[in-house]
Amino acid sequence: MSGNAAALTMSQAVSLRRAPAEAEPHATWRDRLAQLDLVPDLGDNIGSAEWWRGLATLTLLCGTAIATFPGIQPLQTAGTPALDAADFNEARAQMIVPLALGGDTGRHMAATDAVRPLTQTPERPQIELTATLGSGDSFARLLERSGVGGSEAQALASQVAGAVPLADIAPGTRIDLILGRRAARTMPRPVEALAMRARFDLRIEMERIDGRLVMRRIPIAVDATPLRIRGRVGDSLYRSARAAGAPPEAIQAYLRVIGKQISVGSDIRSADEYDIIVDHRRAETGESETGKLLYAGLIRGGKPKLSMLEWTVDGRSQWYEASGVGEQRGGMARPTNGRVTSTFGMRRHPILGYRRMHSGMDFGGGYGAPIYAVTDGIVTVAGRTGGFGNYVKLNHGNGLGTGYGHMSRIAVRPGQHVNRGQVIGYIGSTGLSTGPHLHYELYRNGHAVNPASVTFVTRALLEGKALADFRARIRTLTAVAPGAALTPIAAKQAEGPKLGSLADVASKRAGDGI
The missing domain is CATH 3.10.450.350 (Nuclear Transport Factor 2; Chain: A,)
Incomplete structure (x- = not known):
């Protein structure tokens, strides 16, 4: 029984498998399409059927992209028009300017005749205020910002400039103003009085007398003891x-x-x-x-x-x-920043091919590197000189001189005085040279010596009257x-106007009924 059951089970299992003829008709094509590689690596199996199919696919895709490309058309835009005066003032009114530069932006609308004033609050007869001159500010603009009319501000600036240059008025200077009654609300207030410390040793006060501003210069005693x-x-x-x-x-x-x-x-x-x-x-x-x-x-x-x-x-x-x-x-100041490539002494000439005296030192460096004067001197030669190419020679006095050869460009002229460290030319390869470098020589009484054997010392010395004046100043x-x-100032001005204030001017004018 058990054996027959086992055989039955196996036969049943075999009968459950489908025959190939009974499979789905599209399953084979789906499997083939799934295994089809439309984008094969064109660097592999070159010349095979799979490679040719990939090349055809690539060509088809590129052709489709080119055929459907819409093209590029530049956008036509007009340039930004320049602002006229009205537009510029409109834009400037919306700016934000620091108070140190005046801070005079924004809209400033004055009252017109259409404004009906309140009878219970009459206009103030005068206004006292203090303005501060900012860095980069001008005296006339400061007055205009304080409410003074443009023409009167320019006239006041010209009047003050007659006493002290406006450029000498330091930023941060405080200017006290008294503005009087105006004839109409649409007109600016006139200046009745002005006071300022124009300079450390000068104070300026202005007061309107008989319809015109009168200026007083008040010198301030200054003790200059060190x-x-x-x-x-x-x-x-x-x-x-x-x-x-x-x-x-x-x-x-x-x-x-x-x-x-x-x-x-x-x-x-x-x-x-x-x-x-x-x-x-x-x-x-x-x-x-x-x-x-x-x-x-x-x-x-x-x-x-x-x-x-x-x-x-x-x-x-x-x-x-x-x-x-x-x-x-x-x-010895180095004539250039490059390293020493050849020293003073006998050597085989790189171009002539035989041994000869090398009467200087060679410094390597890139083409165009600066060349400096080793100490103060006078230019005696500046130009083309034989195998040195572009050459400069300096006379330093006391029989000493220096020479600089193979320059690409010379930066000085004969007769010019040069200082220690000043650029006199640039490294090059002119003359008998195999590459860009500086040939530097030192002369003593006209003969070339080893540059490393001499130390330059520059010393400033006062003599004669200059030395006497110098020592007198020290004493x-x-x-x-x-x-x-x-200590308190011992001597002050015995006579002359005393320092006043705008409060004194205001009280005086109030007492006069103004």
């Missing part, structure tokens, strides 16, 4: 000088000056004393202003160790010691007692 600050270095020179009242800018300038003579970190002792003198002005009205550093000194053991004063010679300012010796610069400055500039 401010001298002297004290012990202690733990920190900077903190000690700040505690003594020295401005930070003056201390920084002092450290820069003495730092060129001694080491600020190691040569200054805590027992030393600093001596700083700066330009200082103090007006009789109480204002003061501090200028640049005038004198830098260092005292050790009660005796001056260092005394430095700025002095101008031939339009060039620099700091000199009390002995009259100015800045010293030593060492004058060091005669000022420390803190003398902060």
